[in-house]
Amino acid sequence: MDFPWLTVIGAVPLAGSALIAALPKALAPRARHLALGVSLITFVLTLVMAAQFELTRAGEIQFSEIHSWIGEFGVSYALGVNGIGLVMVALSTVLVPLCVLAAWNEIEPDRARLFFGLVLVLEAMMIGVFAARDLFLFYVFFEAMLIPVYFLIGAFGSSERRRYTAVKFLVYSLVGGLIMLVGVIGLYGSGPGGEQGFLIDNLTGLDFSSSTAERLMFVAFFIAFAIKAPMWPVHTWLPDATDEAPAGVSVLLVGVLDKVGTFGMLTLCLPLFPEASKWAAPVILALALVSVLYGALLAIGQTDLNRLIAYTSISHFGFIVLGIFAMTSTGQTGSTLYMVNHGFSTAALFLVAGMLIKRRGSADIDDYGGLQRSTPVLAAGFLLAGLSSLALPGMSSFVSEFMVLTGTFVKYPAVAVLATLGIVLAALYILLTYQRMFTGPIKEYAAGWKDASAREVWVIAPLVVVILFLGVYPKPVLDVINPAIATTMQQVGVTDPEPTVAEGENK
Amino acid sequence: MNAPSFDYAALAPMLIVFVAALLAVLVEAFAPRARRFVSQVVLATVGIAGALFAVIYLATQDKAVTTAGGAVAIDGPALFLQGTILVLALLAVLTMADEDPESGAFTAQASAVPGSSDEAKAVRAGLVQTEVYPLILFSLVGMLLFPAANDLLTMFIALEVLSLPLYLLCGLARRRRLLSQEASLKYFLLGAFSSAFFLFGAALLYGFAGSVRLSDIDAAVSDGATATAATAVVGQDGLLLLGVGLLAVGLLFKVGAFPFQSWTPDVYQGAPTPVTGFMAACTKVAAFGALLRIAYVALPGVRWDWQPAIWLVAALTMLIGSVIAIVQADVKRMLAYSSIAHAGFILVGLLAMDRDGIGSVLFYLAAYGFTTVGAFALVTLVRTSTPEGGIGGEATHLSQWQGLAKRSPLLAFTFTLFLLAFAGIPLTSGFTGKFAVFSAAVDQAPWGPGLVLVGVAASAIAVFFYIRVIVLMYFNDSVGDAVTVTRPGALTIFAVGVGVVATIGLGVLPAAALQLANSSSVFLP
Helix, strand or coil, X not given: CCCCHHHHHHHHHHHHXXXXXXCCHHHHHHHHHHHHHHHHHHHHHHHHHHHXXXXXXXXXXXXXXXXXXXXXXXXXXXXEECHHHHHHHHHHXXXXXXXXXXXXXXXXXXXXXXXXXXXXXXXXXXXXXXXXXXXXXXXXXXXXXHHHHHHHHHHHCCCXXXXXXXXXXHHXXXXXXXXXXXXXXXXXXXXXXXXXXXXXXXXXXXXXXXXXXXXXXXXXXXXHHHHHCXXXXXXXXXXXXXXXXXXXXXXXXXXHHCHHHHHHHHHHHHHHCHHHHHHHHHHHHHHHHHHHHHHHHHHHHCCEHHHHHHHHHHHHHHHHHHHHHCCCHHHHHHHHHHHHHHHHHHHHHHHHHHHHHHHHCCCEHHHCCCHHHHXXXXXXXXXXXXXXXXXXXXXXXXXXXXXXXXXXXXXXXXXXXXXXXXXXXXXXXXXXXXXXXXXXXXXXXXXXXXXXXXXXXXXXXXXXXXXXXXXXXXXXXXXXXXXXXXXXXXXXXXXXXXXXXXXXXXX | CCCCCCCHHHHHHHHHHXXXXXXXXXXXXHCCHHHHHHHHHHHHHHHHHHHHHHHHHHHHHCCCEEECCCCEEECHHHHHHHHHHHHHHHHHHHHHHHCCCCCCCECCCCCXXXXXXXXXXXXXXXXXXXXXXXXXXXXXXXXXXXXXXXXXXXXXXXHHHHHHHHHHHHXXXXXXXXXXXXXXXXXXXXXXHHHHHHHHHHHHHHHHHCCCEHHHHHHHHHHHHHCCCCCCCCCHHHHHHHHHHHHHHHHHHHHCCCCCCCHHHHHHHHCCHHHHHHHHHHHHHHHHHHXXXXXXXXXXXXXXXXXXXXXXXXXXXXXXXHHHHCXXXXXXXXXXXXXXXXXXXXXXXXXXXXXXXXHHHHHHHHHHHHHHHHHHHHHCCEEEECCCCCEEEECCEHXXXXXXXXXCHHHHHHXXXXXXXXXXXXXXXXXXXXXXXXXXXXXXXXXXXXXXXXXXXXXXXXXXXXXXXXXXXXXXXXXXXXXXECCCCHHHHHHHHHHHHHHHHHHHCCHHXXXXXXXXXXXXX
């Protein structure tokens, strides 16, 4: 039997969190070292696994493991990834060590065990949710993952509103999850049943007795994912959550966790409910467009740095959903790449913002100014992350945003044109913010500030390198994604419009 | 007519507990006061454990019999439920026995008027009301018989045997005795009414079928269905439906379903907490066992008549339990409303009317029971502090639970686990149970999907109030020295530990238990 890579990669952080929980009080400050070590091991293991990923079969599920789990329900413990799953698992395992490093001095030593323990539990859940090949297992991770985030926000939030925020986050997500549960149970009823009745492969390509049933189930899934992603109009929990959460948690929340929403749309909604997906596409495209523009407009109006980044993400999630439901291979490949790129650029933005907020003690943009002179390195980091976020050519997000827009344009020109406005607005909210915070005369409060420490450079630098690298040479990631998207397109039963762009090797 | 034959082996679990109860009365009468407490605890534990072994033995024999002249059916569901009840009762007795009598949950002398000099004298003398244990054992006999009763009269007797000791037990709280006595009286009055309804229903069904045997009622129902209009006796359908309705009132009262739920919060709050745990877990299991047997053995033929009513009851029970729980400010009352909501969820599984339905109900009852016993055991540990620095009564007001995670992280963590299980979060037993009942019900067209939707909505509402307690414990500041967390004894730790293991075990690896529940889901006709 093959080596169970995915189980091991998920089990390492889980074991790490158990170790941290078992640390005696005297060793509590060591929790961060342990967490960093464990997350790095996980990352290295992921690299080793990725090296064995067979590119020629990237559209198929690899590293699969199937064991019966709850036979009575037809539930299996089934893991496996195709190209899309692989990049998402990789994204998670890359970001966790950086988040641990970012929180290095943020957490009081006596609470470090709780914080880093929960972060590692969260990592295990994230890997599980992206690797699950059984719908029930997916649902279990999807829901269980909320609990660590809930405690991270509620216990380590920055202000008195943290309780409200944590509960709001949990209630939104759980309601979405429960709606999905109805769909999950319903889908099982329409499937073949039996010992492996929940395997996603066994539920794909079902012949639904009525299109109404299929549509209802699709809606149940979609609502859960839309809340997660989050899309307008169920997005309001996200700005609140990022407002409170420590920077590292925001990164995991927005960078990885919310991707479960778009990941679910792409890898569950479309293959499981192809007819209903096509039926709902126009409405979803409209919602996505609203998200793009609404998120961008509100971002411009924000005075709080963390809320601003949250709204930019809502706008970007709009793009991702747009690409998925445009139903072209360019659009969907672009969306998948966008999930990765957005993870990195948003992570960089949140982390630099966190460093600034730590120094200033305020997240209010108006409290800053002239920082370019006192902290040039941080300013450069923020600018690079921002430029990536506004999709400047040469930055990674440009590639993906361009692909999403061209992919949408060939089918829905009007939607694509309107969505392009989002790019213009993005330039506004990033550059205006940069101007207000970093340019101008140096202010008194910042006179004694130290620029980025070595640790902080180590947090930012890898992200910047990845952003630039993928901006210039996205081929390695695209090679992994493309075949998987082709499979998805085939499952949905759509083809690219005829007079399409020349089908080159790599778009 | 021949004398009925008794299969003593099949009846052994009940007989063992019954003999233990009788011995306990003798101990109460003859053992010197100083030894009573220990002897009672040992007797109760041994009796329950012995009965449990008998159940396990019977289960391995894999035979199903009706005995005692057909009055008792020992079949899969009966054995599963008896086993569940015995395990839960054992845990409940352990938490009762663990407490230092001085600061324990039970009154020194129930007969002393609250606040009187008699009471003060009894407390000073260090008296303990050790009658608790025989009462528990008698009640347990009723509980074991209730889901195994194969005719309505036996069922009624079991109902009374299980209820009467409980009424007494509810009034035995050491502190806030007036509240406890009020709870006892309220439970007794309403319980007596519900028993009367049950009896009246049984009489009407006897009028309809000419027998109280469940299988005879079923036969009469199907005869009625095949009879032509000419042979059907006018008015008999009325007897049947009225009887079914009245019977349902009696049983729904015991499980705490809407609209007969109003006693639950008062009684759960007033009763001594270990008794509440015992009652919440074991009574619910026993009563649902009886409900299952009546629904599946006696009345499947008229299910088109009663299903809509129970549908409505289940939906309203889930919603009302969840909604009212939101505004509760007392832990025990909150758990009471939570138990009401859970009764609704179990009814969803009961409505499925197939083997999956029975299996899901059996599993849900076991899962819920373990979590409940554990949760109430933890409630007994959170106490107010007396001005002298001693340990006072239980601090059940939610405001007293603020910041508990800081003073007792382990307790807060364990209680959080139980709350998450009640809320039905994946990887806990609560989720597995809910999934089981929902998936059993969802393919029961035309009503199933709707009820599942209501259930999901109720779960979403319920999440809110469970989370609120977690917020209080973890994210609020501590209330200072007004509250102390007592150090649990070994027995309580054991009971809570079993609860934790079961809650996680039935959530992460439930396959074996589900299989057991499903293979136990065949009733003897």
